[in-house]
Amino acid sequence: MSIAKVEPLTTARALRGPFDYRLPEAMADLTVGSVVKVPFGRRRILGVVVGLADASALPAERLAEPIEALEAGTPPELVRLGLWIAEEYCSTPSRGLQLVLPPGTGAAGQRVRSRQELRAEITVAGEEALSGGERLGVKQRAALEALRGGEMSAPELGEAVGSDRGVLRRLEQRGLIATRSSLVRRHSAHPEVGASGGRPELLPEQQAAVEAIVAALDGEAGAPREQLLHGVTGSGKTEVYLAAVEAALARGKGAIVLVPEIGLAPQAVARFRARLGDRFAVLHSALSDGERYDEWQRLRSGEASVCVGPRSAVFAPLQDLGLIVIDEEHDASYKQEGDPCYDARAVARRRAAESGAVLVAGTATPRPESWLELPRLELPRRVDGQAMPPVRVLDMRGADPRSGALHAETWAALESVRAAGTKAIVMVNRRGFAPWLTCRSCGQHWNCPNCDVSLIVHCHTGRLVCHHCAHREPLPSACGVCDSTTLSRAGVGTEQVEALLAERLAPMPVFRLDADTAAGRGSHARILAAFGEAESAVLVGTQMVAKGHDFPEVTLSVILDADATLRFPDFRAGERTFAMVAQLAGRSGRGPAGGEVMVQTLAPTAPSIAHAAEHDATSFLAEEVERRRILRYPPFSHLTRIVLKAESEPRLDRAAALLAEGLAAVLPEDTDLLGPAPMFRVRNRHRRRLLLKASDREATVLAVRATVERLAADRALKDVAISVDVDPQ
Numbered sequence: 001m002s003i004a005k006v007e008p009l010t011t012a013r014a015l016r017g018p019f020d021y022r023l024p025e026a027m028a029d030l031t032v033g034s035v036v037k038v039p040f041g042r043r044r045i046l047g048v049v050v051g052l053a054d055a056s057a058l059p060a061e062r063l064a065e066p067i068e069a070l071e072a073g074t075p076p077e078l079v080r081l082g083l084w085i086a087e088e089y090c091s092t093p094s095r096g097l098q099l100v101l102p103p104g105t106g107a108a109g110q111r112v113r114s115r116q117e118l119r120a121e122i123t124v125a126g127e128e129a130l131s132g133g134e135r136l137g138v139k140q141r142a143a144l145e146a147l148r149g150g151e152m153s154a155p156e157l158g159e160a161v162g163s164d165r166g167v168l169r170r171l172e173q174r175g176l177i178a179t180r181s182s183l184v185r186r187h188s189a190h191p192e193v194g195a196s197g198g199r200p201e202l203l204p205e206q207q208a209a210v211e212a213i214v215a216a217l218d219g220e221a222g223a224p225r226e227q228l229l230h231g232v233t234g235s236g237k238t239e240v241y242l243a244a245v246e247a248a249l250a251r252g253k254g255a256i257v258l259v260p261e262i263g264l265a266p267q268a269v270a271r272f273r274a275r276l277g278d279r280f281a282v283l284h285s286a287l288s289d290g291e292r293y294d295e296w297q298r299l300r301s302g303e304a305s306v307c308v309g310p311r312s313a314v315f316a317p318l319q320d321l322g323l324i325v326i327d328e329e330h331d332a333s334y335k336q337e338g339d340p341c342y343d344a345r346a347v348a349r350r351r352a353a354e355s356g357a358v359l360v361a362g363t364a365t366p367r368p369e370s371w372l373e374l375p376r377l378e379l380p381r382r383v384d385g386q387a388m389p390p391v392r393v394l395d396m397r398g399a400d401p402r403s404g405a406l407h408a409e410t411w412a413a414l415e416s417v418r419a420a421g422t423k424a425i426v427m428v429n430r431r432g433f434a435p436w437l438t439c440r441s442c443g444q445h446w447n448c449p450n451c452d453v454s455l456i457v458h459c460h461t462g463r464l465v466c467h468h469c470a471h472r473e474p475l476p477s478a479c480g481v482c483d484s485t486t487l488s489r490a491g492v493g494t495e496q497v498e499a500l501l502a503e504r505l506a507p508m509p510v511f512r513l514d515a516d517t518a519a520g521r522g523s524h525a526r527i528l529a530a531f532g533e534a535e536s537a538v539l540v541g542t543q544m545v546a547k548g549h550d551f552p553e554v555t556l557s558v559i560l561d562a563d564a565t566l567r568f569p570d571f572r573a574g575e576r577t578f579a580m581v582a583q584l585a586g587r588s589g590r591g592p593a594g595g596e597v598m599v600q601t602l603a604p605t606a607p608s609i610a611h612a613a614e615h616d617a618t619s620f621l622a623e624e625v626e627r628r629r630i631l632r633y634p635p636f637s638h639l640t641r642i643v644l645k646a647e648s649e650p651r652l653d654r655a656a657a658l659l660a661e662g663l664a665a666v667l668p669e670d671t672d673l674l675g676p677a678p679m680f681r682v683r684n685r686h687r688r689r690l691l692l693k694a695s696d697r698e699a700t701v702l703a704v705r706a707t708v709e710r711l712a713a714d715r716a717l718k719d720v721a722i723s724v725d726v727d728p729q
């Protein structure tokens with residue numbers, strides 16, 4: 001093959017690759033997936049080889065040659081997956097390919113490489129020099145003495161006897177030592193947390209689930225290749241994953257375990273590492289570029305064959321993939337928010353199908369889509385035999401306003417927790433102190449100058465903060481309009497609840513876990529650890545408190561505004577609310593002391609809340625599936641959302657109208673086109689939204705891509721940004 005088809009890593013939508021390059025002799029061993037630096041117009045940029053050919057349609061003398069090939073490339077299977085994503089999610093080949101490249105590789109080049117280290121060994125001549133009393137410098141002698149104990153690396157020698165590179169070079173020139181360069185792997189920076197690698201004897205339900213997965217691994221006739229593992233929290237799903245991963249390894253196959261980012265708490269990682277040892281790799285946003293690159297290389301080379309990680313781990317470069325597990329498959333973090341807006345669950349299904357791997361999606365609260373589409377394995381009870389904790393729904397519509405944000409019964413339950421010396425978790429869906437600041441005299445309300453939303457009061461930092469852009473300003477003590485000092489803070493956020501609890505429940509410590517306190521590296525794990533170690537305590541926070549931990553001393557879970565998520569104008573609001581309440585409920589009563597759950601809400605009869613209070617996912621899903629069938633929502637249709645943004649409102653409206661018109665002309669007949677509808681302004685840009693509800697997903701994506709690309713090329717509209725989200729969340 002003498003021609004490489006190269007997809008350049010540029011962001012321009014209008015460029016249509018791949019482009020042909022002539023391969024010089026020295027690059028004859030390039031394969032699909034190799035990353036090359038190529039001349040491109042007047043620039044030099046990186047590109048990915050997406051195909052090889054014997055001949056080009058262009059005459060050879062018009063073709064340029066790649067300048068160089070980079071150290072690492074990606075497997076051909078992943079190149080196909082990246083290009084598939086580009087099509088499926090209405091993105092560009094370059095953006096799709098970026099996802100599957102080695103960490104640190106971008107259009108500008110490769111920021112990280114493998115680390116090499118110099119290792120030294122004493123030679124026979126060196127031994128003789130030491131014993132024969134040959135003339136040696138003090139440092140040279142010390143280095144040789146140290147090397148008598150065995151081979152050492154240059155940094156180790158430096159540490160032990162202070163020898164620098166110069167000393168080693170001179171010793172080598174005299175033939176007294178031999179050196180070689182060797183590959184070192186940077187180790188992941190996870191704090192070492194102890195975890196036992198023991199294998200509990202599986203319960204019959206767990207055993208049955210593992211057997212069903214193993215039957216699929218062995219390719220038995222009739223064994224489904226994709227399965228939903230439905231089990232309440234604490235029913236032993238993770239043990240099933242571990243046994244399934246071990247079964248895959250025993251068959252010479254690799255496995256990917258996807259978890260929500262937050263599920264990668266040190267305890268969980270330690271549990272996998274303890275069971276899987278050296279075969280285990282983790283890809284994690286807390287790793288440095290170098291660490292992530294090395295973990296990637298370990299998987300690529302086959303040193304490691306199990307990868308645990310968040311969404312992006314679905315692109316782990318494993319060779320012989322046997323199994324993909326998606327833990328907490330309902331979690332919204334599996335959907336990427338930026339272009340390409342891929343859904344790791346859909347990508348996992350595609351990858352498993354292409355590579356003949358088995359797929360297992362596990363959760364206590366399945367999505368209606370998975371419930372309808374996948375055969376189920378059930379784990380109906382907790383491993384410890386405990387019943388699920390009773391849930392009390394507290395109707396806040398009639399609550400005494402004097403008791404404030406917490407219902408009198410919630411206070412009573414918290415006080416019993418203090419008396420019993422156990423722990424409680426309190427969830428509030430909003431960070432900050434209060435979501436609104438208003439002047440009581442003139443009604444002035446503080447809004448973000450860049451976005452159409454109100455500013456959130458943050459008392460800790462003494463600021464008003466916008467949660468949609470970077471805007472922040474000092475918290476005013478008086479109204480700027482009428483000088484009144486009676487400003488009212490309405491509503492509650494995590495900071496306020498923390499303060500209320502700390503005051504009333506003293507001396508019980510109160511910990512707060514939200515995006516503000518968990519911002520620093522390792523802070524999230526530190527807060528959870530402090531809560532875990534405390535004798536008796538309360539953990540207050542946003543949805544973060546409902547995920548990624550297991551504290552048996554928690555006897556009470558409280559959710560303060562269970563209907564907050566229901567008020568979003570989104571067809572998934574019910575599903576989200578159900579999952580949130582059920583997940584939080586699952587955090588209570590995991591120990592011998594049992595537990596209870598309080599759900600405060602203004603919508604006590606909403607099906608999502610009522611069914612979650614009964615721990616009844618089956619009834620909730622049955623109703624939810626019916627509702628979607630009637631309203632023609634996914635999985636009974638495919639949604640595509642197009643958002644347009646611009647500073648100039650007239651231009652935005654023109655673009656939105658043109659887009660709607662263009663789409664109407666090419667969309668398949670039974671597609672519903674909703675909008676353009678206004679959305680609130682963010683970062684000084686006005687927004688409009690179009691929503692498509694379609695039966696034929698492929699035809700819709702094609703129509704959208706063609707129309708959007710045509711509009712993107714229209715110079716008159718060039719300051720209108722258009723983003724497409726296929727299967728929006």
Ligand code: ADP
Pocket residue numbers: 200201202203206231232233234235236237238239240383384
């Ligand atoms: P889930 O993932 O469903 O929340 P886990 O797999 O984490 O459940 O199990 C909950 C707890 O029960 C863990 O501490 C786990 O070690 C333990 N466990 C799981 N299966 C068994 C078993 N068969 N026998 C004893 N303990 C088990």
Ligand code: ZN
Pocket residue numbers: 439440441442443444479480481482483484
């Ligand atoms: Zn005022």
Ligand code: ZN
Pocket residue numbers: 448449450451466467468469470471683
């Ligand atoms: Zn803002």
